Amino acid sequence: MGRTRIDGGTIIAYRDGAHHLLRDGVLVYEGNRIVHLGATYEGPAERSIDARGKLVLPGFVSTHAHVNVHEGSRLLTDVGRRDVMRSGFLNYTPNNGVAGPPYVAAANAVDSTRFGFAQLIRNGITTVMAFGGGAPDDGRTFASLAGESGIRVYYAPQANSAVNWFTPEGQMREHWDEARGIAELEAQEQFLEAHHNAHGGRLQGIVVVRNYALATVDLMRRGKAIADRMELPFTTHFCEQLFEFHRTVRDHGITPVQLMEREGLLGPKVILAHALYLAGHSYTTWTYSDDLEILGRTGAAVSHSPVVMLRRGHALEGFDKYLAQGVTMSMGTDVMPHDIIGEMRAGAMACKLIARNHEVGTSMDFYNAATLGGAKAFGREDIGRLAVGAKADILLMDFDNLQIGPVYDPIRSLVHLASPDLIETVICDGVTLMADGVLCGYDERAVVEGGKRSFQRVLDRFPQMHWSQRPVEEEYPLGIAPW
Ligand SMILES: [Zn+2]
Numbered sequence: 001m002g003r004t005r006i007d008g009g010t011i012i013a014y015r016d017g018a019h020h021l022l023r024d025g026v027l028v029y030e031g032n033r034i035v036h037l038g039a040t041y042e043g044p045a046e047r048s049i050d051a052r053g054k055l056v057l058p059g060f061v062s063t064h065a066h067v068n069v070h071e072g073s074r075l076l077t078d079v080g081r082r083d084v085m086r087s088g089f090l091n092y093t094p095n096n097g098v099a100g101p102p103y104v105a106a107a108n109a110v111d112s113t114r115f116g117f118a119q120l121i122r123n124g125i126t127t128v129m130a131f132g133g134g135a136p137d138d139g140r141t142f143a144s145l146a147g148e149s150g151i152r153v154y155y156a157p158q159a160n161s162a163v164n165w166f167t168p169e170g171q172m173r174e175h176w177d178e179a180r181g182i183a184e185l186e187a188q189e190q191f192l193e194a195h196h197n198a199h200g201g202r203l204q205g206i207v208v209v210r211n212y213a214l215a216t217v218d219l220m221r222r223g224k225a226i227a228d229r230m231e232l233p234f235t236t237h238f239c240e241q242l243f244e245f246h247r248t249v250r251d252h253g254i255t256p257v258q259l260m261e262r263e264g265l266l267g268p269k270v271i272l273a274h275a276l277y278l279a280g281h282s283y284t285t286w287t288y289s290d291d292l293e294i295l296g297r298t299g300a301a302v303s304h305s306p307v308v309m310l311r312r313g314h315a316l317e318g319f320d321k322y323l324a325q326g327v328t329m330s331m332g333t334d335v336m337p338h339d340i341i342g343e344m345r346a347g348a349m350a351c352k353l354i355a356r357n358h359e360v361g362t363s364m365d366f367y368n369a370a371t372l373g374g375a376k377a378f379g380r381e382d383i384g385r386l387a388v389g390a391k392a393d394i395l396l397m398d399f400d401n402l403q404i405g406p407v408y409d410p411i412r413s414l415v416h417l418a419s420p421d422l423i424e425t426v427i428c429d430g431v432t433l434m435a436d437g438v439l440c441g442y443d444e445r446a447v448v449e450g451g452k453r454s455f456q457r458v459l460d461r462f463p464q465m466h467w468s469q470r471p472v473e474e475e476y477p478l479g480i481a482p483w
Helices: 109-122 140-149 178-195 218-232 242-252 256-262 290-298 308-309 319-324 342-356 361-378 409-419 444-465
Strands: 003-015 017-030 034-039 047-050 055-059 060-066 125-131 152-155 162-166 173-177 204-205 205-212 234-236 269-275 301-304 328-331 396-398 422-426 429-433
Touching: 003 034, 003 396, 017 361, 017 429, 060 109, 060 269, 060 301, 060 328, 060 361, 109 125, 109 218, 109 422, 109 429, 125 422, 140 204, 140 301, 178 204, 178 205, 178 218, 178 256, 205 218, 205 301, 205 361, 218 234, 234 429, 242 256, 256 290, 290 319, 301 361, 319 342, 319 361, 328 342, 328 361, 342 396, 342 409, 361 409
Parallel strands: 003 047, 003 055, 060 125, 125 152, 152 204, 205 234, 234 269, 269 301, 301 328
Antiparallel strands: 003 017, 017 034, 055 396, 162 173, 396 422, 422 429
């Protein structure tokens, strides 16, 4: 394949455990590896990319993302049920009846998933933990779409001991079925055996328990045992909702974090998605233990998705406190948009507001979370950084324009001024997935039309599939009056 040199850009280069600023430098990659970083390069190169006026940075790592069009969450901005306590997804994920599908099941899985992957690339995310999703075929369709995308994907079809469902009156209930959860976990293990390390190593396995609130301790133990045996990461949605915290306290007399520690479920490569409602969060009123100290000591990681939480009026309290206890903080883009720059910006502002302190939640803290933190969460040292020997996961961003203006500190400019449309080139595993703003592997217009088609199916079938049997406009009123 030969060597490619990227010349003249402002490079965020990694050395001695941290990102450093290399102005007007040269990065050289060959195959899927970075082979040189420095002020100059005298060796051979087959191809060169002029990066003058560009920021050259490692591909972002999103440790929690639902890879689809987000048909449900599009309906929910500013509205939705009060009784699910701001948990947006509980408006659309519960089944309609114990066995009935949720209304978002009307989506077209392939179109929806493809839209998600293409959007991730446009946002410069080259490694993702993908919560899917996909067709009901034990993950095969999703794995093939992950391969098609060209990015690094951590995935497995998920397992859980219970589902939420709505009665015909719209009351939310839980249906527990441990045998089914174990069967799902067995199917997941088979998927992992068959697909881990597929697509040239870009498809990585991860053990996925869908939601702590809907899993027995035994199911999580079984899942963690598979992860340990196969040396894979383990993830679950964790304490995204206030009631999970208090239910564990009521049932066990200890917090969810304490329970996870007691059961041996914490440790490196354990990724807790959200982890909002822990001891010390003001809503929990629980001051009797130090959950953050436990997370820091055990090496578990948190996937932080501030935007979706802030949109519903709640927040992790606070990012600086988690860091101070040594918790591995990573960023997740969760639901639409997969704008990890927006996540960093919103997270930084929320952190400062919650702490009443402008010196915390720094741009560098959040940039580290979106790169090195994500890598550490997966137990990797070859992604989330531009370093000799690391994977050639590289972004080029236009950093000489009216939006950015004069640059003093490029990471502060990135976090507080930039938008994802300034990302021009995305390289993952040495393969160019977007060049000069054009996706290489997708017909972007067709992907957008597919996403719209999938959403329209959900709208069209809403009265038949939603428990209320009402038109969508009545259940989720528009904020703007029709003409
Ligand atoms: Zn999620």
